[in-house]
Amino acid sequence: MEKITVLGHKNQDTDATCAAMAMAELLNKTKQWEATAKISERPNQETAYILKHFKIKAPAKLKPGKEKAFFLVDFNEEEQSPIPFNKIEIEGLVDHHKLKIKLDKDYPIIFRVEPLGSACTIIAKIYQDYGVVLNKKTATLLLCGIISDTLKFASPTTTKEDRQIAKELANIAKIDTEELAGKMFEAKSDLSKLSPQEIINADYKEYRLDKKKIGIGVLETINPASALKKERKIRRALSESKKQNNLDFIFFGIVDILKKNTSFLLMGEEEEKLAVKAFGKGKIINGTINLPGITSRKKQIVPAFTKALK
Ligand SMILES: [Mn+2]
Numbered sequence: 001m002e003k004i005t006v007l008g009h010k011n012q013d014t015d016a017t018c019a020a021m022a023m024a025e026l027l028n029k030t031k032q033w034e035a036t037a038k039i040s041e042r043p044n045q046e047t048a049y050i051l052k053h054f055k056i057k058a059p060a061k062l063k064p065g066k067e068k069a070f071f072l073v074d075f076n077e078e079e080q081s082p083i084p085f086n087k088i089e090i091e092g093l094v095d096h097h098k099l100k101i102k103l104d105k106d107y108p109i110i111f112r113v114e115p116l117g118s119a120c121t122i123i124a125k126i127y128q129d130y131g132v133v134l135n136k137k138t139a140t141l142l143l144c145g146i147i148s149d150t151l152k153f154a155s156p157t158t159t160k161e162d163r164q165i166a167k168e169l170a171n172i173a174k175i176d177t178e179e180l181a182g183k184m185f186e187a188k189s190d191l192s193k194l195s196p197q198e199i200i201n202a203d204y205k206e207y208r209l210d211k212k213k214i215g216i217g218v219l220e221t222i223n224p225a226s227a228l229k230k231e232r233k234i235r236r237a238l239s240e241s242k243k244q245n246n247l248d249f250i251f252f253g254i255v256d257i258l259k260k261n262t263s264f265l266l267m268g269e270e271e272e273k274l275a276v277k278a279f280g281k282g283k284i285i286n287g288t289i290n291l292p293g294i295t296s297r298k299k300q301i302v303p304a305f306t307k308a309l310k
Pocket residue numbers: 015016074096117118119149
C-alpha cells in the first residue's frame with residue numbers, strides 16, 4: 001500500500017490535529033492508504049491538554065521533503081499550508097473553509113468540503129458513510145475538534161449537524177461535553193507559559209485578499225484580562241511579525257468566549273481604516289476596536305475584511 005501523510009494547516013489547532021489523526025485512522029482501516037497523521041508545529045495548549053488528559057500520543061512532526069503524497073484536512077489555501085503546494089501531491093482533502101484551491105487530477109480523489117462548524121464533524125460523517133465503527137479514542141478526538149472549533153456550539157459557524165454528531169460522539173466516548181469544554185477552554189486561556197510571539201502564533205492564519213496579504217491571529221479565551229495585561233508586549237510582537245512576513249495588514253483579536261465579543265488590537269492607520277470599513281459602527285479606543293457578537297474568523301471576520309478590500 002502506498003504511504004500518505006495526513007496534515008492540517010500551519011499553526012495547527014485542535015480541529016486540524018484531531019481531524020488529521022481520525023482521517024489517518026480511517027484511511028488505514030479502509031485500506032486505501034498507509035496513512036500517518038503529522039503536525040507541523042508543537043501542539044497548542046488546548047491540544048496538549050487533550051492529548052495528556054486522554055493519554056493519546058501526539059502525531060509526529062512533519063519533516064518537509066520526505067513525504068510526497070498528502071491528504072489535507074481543515075484548510076485548502078496555500079497561504080496556510082506547511083509546505084508549498086507545488087512540492088506535494090494532494091491526494092485527498094476534507095475542509096470546512098471557503099474553497100480556494102484548484103485541483104486538476106487525472107483520477108478521482110476523496111474531496112469533501114462542507115459548511116459545517118468543524119472539520120471533525122465532516123470526518124465523523126465520512127466514518128458513517130464508510131460504515132466504519134468509531135472507537136472511543138477516535139470519538140474523543142473528533143468531539144474535541146468540534147467543541148474547540150465551535151466554541152462549544154456558541155460560534156455562528158455551528159450547525160445542527162455539529163450538535164447532533166457531537167452528541168453521538170459524546171455517547172460513544174462516554175464524555176461529559178460541558179465538563180470537557182470547560183477544561184479545554186481553561187487550558188487555552190492560560191498565557192503564563194507563552195511568549196508574546198507564541199500568543200500571536202497560537203491561532204494565526206494568513207490570507208491573500210484582493211492582492212493584499214493579511215495576517216489574522218486570534219486568542220479565544222475565558223480570561224481576556226490576562227491578555228490585555230500583556231497588550232504592550234503583544235503589540236510589539238505584532239509589528240515585528242508584520243515586517244517579517246511582509247504583510248499589508250496584521251490583526252490580533254482577543255475573543256471573549258463567554259461574552260461572545262472580540263477586541264482587535266489595531267497596529268496602525270491602515271488597520272484602523274480597514275477595521276472601520278469592515279465593521280463600521282464599532283468605536284476605536286486606544287487603538288482597540290471592540291466588536292460585540294463577533295467571534296468567528298472564518299464566518300464573520302475574513303468575509304468582512306474581504307468585502308472592505310473590494
Ligand atoms: Mn477547523
